[in-house]
Amino acid sequence: MVKMPNCCQSEISDGSANAKGERRFFRATVSPILLTVLCLTTTCATNAQESPKITKFIPRLISQSPAPPLTGVASSGNQISLNGRTLPGTWLQRPGKSGQVTTNISDGAFRQLIGVNFLNSSNSAKQPIQWFSSVTKPLVLATSLLGAYRYLDITNFAQTSGWQIQANGNTLVIATPKTQITNIVQSQEPPEASTPLQQSRILVDLDRPTPWQVAQGSAIAKPQTPSSDPDTPTPKSTTPPNREWTITLDGIANPVLIERYTPQPSAAPTAPPTLLPNLLKQLLPVTPTQPIPAAPAPIPEPLIQQVEVVKNQTIISLSVPFGLSPQVSTVANPNRLIIDIRPDPLEERDITWAPGLLWRQHYVNLGTQRFPVVWLEVNPRKFGLTLKPMWASPDGLAGTAPLIQTAQRYLAVAGINGGYFNRNNKLPLGAIRRDNQWLSGPILNRGAIAWNDSGQFYFGRLTLEETLIAANEQRLSILFLNSGYVQSGIARYTSAWGSTYTPLTDNEIILVVQKNQITQQLPGGKVGATAVPIPQDGYLLTLRANATSAASQLPIGSAVSISSTTTPADFSRYPHIIGAGPLLIQNRQVVLDAKSEKFSNAFIAEKAIRSGICTTATGTLMITATHNRVGGYGPNLAEHAQLMQLMGCVDALNLDGGSSTSLYLGGQLLDRSPSTAARVHNGIGIFLQPRK
Numbered sequence: 001m002v003k004m005p006n007c008c009q010s011e012i013s014d015g016s017a018n019a020k021g022e023r024r025f026f027r028a029t030v031s032p033i034l035l036t037v038l039c040l041t042t043t044c045a046t047n048a049q050e051s052p053k054i055t056k057f058i059p060r061l062i063s064q065s066p067a068p069p070l071t072g073v074a075s076s077g078n079q080i081s082l083n084g085r086t087l088p089g090t091w092l093q094r095p096g097k098s099g100q101v102t103t104n105i106s107d108g109a110f111r112q113l114i115g116v117n118f119l120n121s122s123n124s125a126k127q128p129i130q131w132f133s134s135v136t137k138p139l140v141l142a143t144s145l146l147g148a149y150r151y152l153d154i155t156n157f158a159q160t161s162g163w164q165i166q167a168n169g170n171t172l173v174i175a176t177p178k179t180q181i182t183n184i185v186q187s188q189e190p191p192e193a194s195t196p197l198q199q200s201r202i203l204v205d206l207d208r209p210t211p212w213q214v215a216q217g218s219a220i221a222k223p224q225t226p227s228s229d230p231d232t233p234t235p236k237s238t239t240p241p242n243r244e245w246t247i248t249l250d251g252i253a254n255p256v257l258i259e260r261y262t263p264q265p266s267a268a269p270t271a272p273p274t275l276l277p278n279l280l281k282q283l284l285p286v287t288p289t290q291p292i293p294a295a296p297a298p299i300p301e302p303l304i305q306q307v308e309v310v311k312n313q314t315i316i317s318l319s320v321p322f323g324l325s326p327q328v329s330t331v332a333n334p335n336r337l338i339i340d341i342r343p344d345p346l347e348e349r350d351i352t353w354a355p356g357l358l359w360r361q362h363y364v365n366l367g368t369q370r371f372p373v374v375w376l377e378v379n380p381r382k383f384g385l386t387l388k389p390m391w392a393s394p395d396g397l398a399g400t401a402p403l404i405q406t407a408q409r410y411l412a413v414a415g416i417n418g419g420y421f422n423r424n425n426k427l428p429l430g431a432i433r434r435d436n437q438w439l440s441g442p443i444l445n446r447g448a449i450a451w452n453d454s455g456q457f458y459f460g461r462l463t464l465e466e467t468l469i470a471a472n473e474q475r476l477s478i479l480f481l482n483s484g485y486v487q488s489g490i491a492r493y494t495s496a497w498g499s500t501y502t503p504l505t506d507n508e509i510i511l512v513v514q515k516n517q518i519t520q521q522l523p524g525g526k527v528g529a530t531a532v533p534i535p536q537d538g539y540l541l542t543l544r545a546n547a548t549s550a551a552s553q554l555p556i557g558s559a560v561s562i563s564s565t566t567t568p569a570d571f572s573r574y575p576h577i578i579g580a581g582p583l584l585i586q587n588r589q590v591v592l593d594a595k596s597e598k599f600s601n602a603f604i605a606e607k608a609i610r611s612g613i614c615t616t617a618t619g620t621l622m623i624t625a626t627h628n629r630v631g632g633y634g635p636n637l638a639e640h641a642q643l644m645q646l647m648g649c650v651d652a653l654n655l656d657g658g659s660s661t662s663l664y665l666g667g668q669l670l671d672r673s674p675s676t677a678a679r680v681h682n683g684i685g686i687f688l689q690p691r692k
Helices: 042-047 107-114 155-161 255-260 275-283 403-410 545-553 569-573 601-605 637-646
Strands: 075-082 085-095 101-106 126-130 139-146 149-153 164-168 171-175 180-189 199-206 212-219 243-249 304-310 313-320 325-331 336-342 349-354 357-366 369-378 385-391 414-417 432-434 437-440 447-451 457-461 463-469 475-478 489-493 509-514 517-523 538-544 561-567 576-579 583-586 610-616 621-626 649-655 663-665 682-688
Touching: 075 107, 075 164, 085 107, 085 149, 085 171, 101 107, 101 155, 107 149, 107 212, 180 255, 180 304, 199 243, 199 313, 212 325, 243 325, 243 336, 255 304, 313 325, 313 336, 357 637, 369 414, 369 637, 369 663, 385 403, 385 432, 385 576, 403 414, 403 663, 403 682, 414 610, 414 621, 447 569, 447 649, 457 569, 457 583, 457 649, 475 489, 489 545, 509 545, 538 545, 561 569, 583 610, 583 637, 610 637, 621 637, 621 663, 637 649
Parallel strands: 075 171
Antiparallel strands: 075 085, 085 101, 101 149, 126 139, 139 149, 164 171, 180 199, 199 336, 212 243, 243 313, 304 313, 325 336, 349 357, 357 369, 369 621, 385 682, 414 663, 414 682, 432 437, 432 576, 447 457, 447 576, 463 475, 463 561, 489 538, 509 517, 509 538, 583 649, 610 621, 610 649
16 A cells, blocks of 8 residues: 655645744835736736646636736836935826826835835825825825726835935836935833833934835744753754844934944853762752752843944844834934834725725724734625636646746735645645636545626635546546646646646556547656656546556556536636635534645644635625734634625635735735745636727
């Protein structure tokens, strides 16, 4: 009997695998937009299709009609040079009144690169912002939707701020006035009764407004103090490590500030004697009445680790304890950056980003626990809004990529990560169906969402039943379709998998089927040893373990056919499906049963960052990212179901979570820094159909 690897437990991408070390939520972060592509013309949209060799079996990447050529655009590009540093970011310039050229930057790039804070808005044509200005009288920028991005007209903003802007080919060159950082002061805030964690505030004084960014770094390793007793192992710290954060400003800090926050070399600690404790143990055995000296309290790390100037930028490096994150804001008169280190950094927002597309972020209370949730509300019946599955590789199903990259390649306006996958071999572990074609079949009767282009949705636990029908009406069950989930039995691989199939287990027997006839029987050999071409006019059948005995019943030349049905049958009526699980809510009731969907006990109990998708009583679709509760970790599955219920979900599905959780909108991740988001296999894209 061949031992099958249990991909679904040890290597599957889910909250239990991904949440480790990725348990922090923050409001603002600025990392360059990854592989931003400005595909706004017919030519670019056409070139974004799959390669011709597999277009027959894999749906086109672009789910809607190619975008029409932009009229009235003087120039456009996908790079921004900010004070000499070239960064990804989409932009365009248009002729304005009296021959004046207006400059427009995608809101994701503007928010991330400049440090602008978006305020509430119920009008998708206008976006109030706060940037070294009054919150009560905010600046309001005009917006326009083009392709997969929303652009902000920054012409007047840039003139008022003293910026110099010039288009240079594909690059928009921006130079901001030289800025001096005159002071950096840290103050300690007394903890409130409801937030026992110690809060701090850092004030950064400037002589003028300037772009700024905040980015989350990696965990800071704590040095281990060796035990003075060689027979006693050094205890491991139970306190989560601090996290590195950096605040970067386009300006030069006063040399006094750099010296004030320059780390001072410390004397190396003297190694403790090793013989004395052993001698004391022999002469003075410990009795129950003897007091045990308490270990000295650890000295907390300073919040501000360093201030340095690099390439005309001042970088403030922070060491932030677990459970706290920076919340950054600005004020004018005096110009000041305010960095609050708090357990609840999320700034609650309701922004109408496009007609029928609302960006929201709020704390949702579950008992005494507060969870930060960022979500998009989509009206799928609004003209022009559609949903499609999307996956990472343009050449088949093997591969992963950051969701931000996948969404931009498909020209999606918005999206969220989807189902599970094997992180080692980057293969899917669940249902993907697009435009009535199965890309990958479901596994383990897990939860799935199905929908059509009319805005109708269906939730349930999904099984695909495929049967191979051979001579004399002989019937053999096909257990898996284009799946990385490997078990004994028969699996089927089509050209949607890729141009070739490489055995996933030892000693498989591979049957080549072309035009409904078995044309070859091939030995698979060792795992990964030999790639077998997948015919364009057929498929491969792989016989694993005990199923290899069926090869004698399927000789070369045999005519075969396949019957296919879903359970429940309602799933078959929908052209698009994404499987994940577990199913959380049906008909307003929590129906969570993770054990029946074969999830591990560790996954069920773990508190982790979660992604979800649901529909409401009004037919609105919500895609959600729920991060760490105030003062702790993210929700477990039961809490996730309750949170979705509290948010008004009628039917809801848990998606892949942990570091896979990524909520995308217009070139940016809304819920986290791109540097903390893992590569994912597939997702659900939201597309904006151009008006005709």
